[in-house]
Amino acid sequence: MAKVMHEEIINLKKEFIEMANLALSMLDDAINALINKDIELAKTVDKRKRSIRDYDVDMEEKVLKLIALYQPMAIDLRRLATILKNITYLYRLGRYGKDIAATVKNFVDLPPLSESLGIIHMWEHVKPMIEDAIEAFDVEDISKLKNFEERDNEVDQLRWSIFRESVSYMMEYPKYITACAYILMIARYLERCGDHACKMAEKIHYMVTGDHIEIS
Amino acid sequence: MNVKVSLKKKNMMNEKFGQKFEPIAPYENDIIIKSKKLNLWYDDNHALIDIDIKVKRNKITAIIGPSGCGKSTLIRSFNRMNDIIDCCKIEGEVNYHGKNIYSDDINIIQIRKSIGMIFQKPNPFPMSIFDNIAYGPRLHKEYRNVDLDELVEKNLKRAVIWEEVKDRLEDSAISLSGGQQQRICIARALAIEPDVILMDEPTSSLDPIATRKIEELIFELKKKYTVVIVTHNMQQAARISDYTGFMYLGEMIEFGETEQIFEKPRKELTERYITGRFG
Incomplete structure (x- = not known):
């Protein structure tokens, strides 16, 4: 019966990678839609929110069923615990993608604010963190997680830099206050995405080594 | 060094209140059974190889492993149950309270009284429930003046079976269910006030409800006794044991x-x- 459980865990890991790629694509497309003011692309992101929800519910059920039926131990238990925790983070990532996509319509007739205020630059920092976490989970190797704390600090600094720039932009051009408020919100979402990547990295570290760490 | 300093400080503080601080027992004093380079052979079969194990007081120690790995042999060597097997040869030490139970001057009866054993298949004696529990005390002189009614009740309560059998103590123990029989065996082992209880797969012949009751009982027992349990069930080991x-x-x-x-x-x-x- 252990063989059945091991096969199920392998399948769950594959499903987790699919979910992770879906969440990443939602964020990536949301940022691209924002930069290119592409309403149609933004709409496709919104449509994906149902799928990410389905992955979350379905995988949670599968993990709980495996624990109940097979009482896994050691690395098997750690893999399942990591999946159970990290699907919540992936779900949140996907939802942030949806939330960012929902703001795209507010930028259509405006100058390229997001670009000038550094949202792309921030995403270029956050995206590889999520990709590295996914890869670390897939190959069960923590070497790519080692500098997550520094990377997260950089993301935090970028967020405050966007904050400062946006505030001065709002003072200079009051007609863009609403749009700049959205930019502040998006920067906050991306900063949270960086935090979620760190939380995922903590769990993956636990999965691989059995030791809990804190990336703050 | 640090411990001494802190004890001195505590004593100084406690002397003010007219009481002396009791030093904490060092770790080694918590070890009730300690084997040293224990080797055991059944003829040419080397069944235990250089086993060093420390069993801690008032803790549950589980031994797991595949069939034939030597788990049962190990716990049987803790109260010299292997002595009755002719082809068995033992080297090394099993120290119980610091004394090697394989030394010549040891009283085997006393060892087996202090280190009780529960087996895989419940093995009550073919006699009444009462007599099963009273059997051990009746054999030992020190129980001569003990009120057996009280002793039987106390031990059936300890084994959490009193409520189920109190109205039929004269019935044969063999008429009970498997789970009840096993708890009778535990009560029988407790009746002669052991120090350590060895359990060799005590629930493997029981249904899930009886298993749960025995597990809860084992958990209770560790407050007063030290338990070493051999089990095939890893979840059971994970649930109830400390080591x-x-x-x-x-x-x-x-x-x-x-x-x-x-x-x-x-x-x-x-x-x-x-x-x-x-x-």
């Missing part, structure tokens, strides 16, 4: 706190065994 040892082909591969063994085993062999990637 776990994993044996394979006569060797103690890994020994440690149960949580560590089941969550983060150090040895690959242990990992493979507990995750079912074995053989």
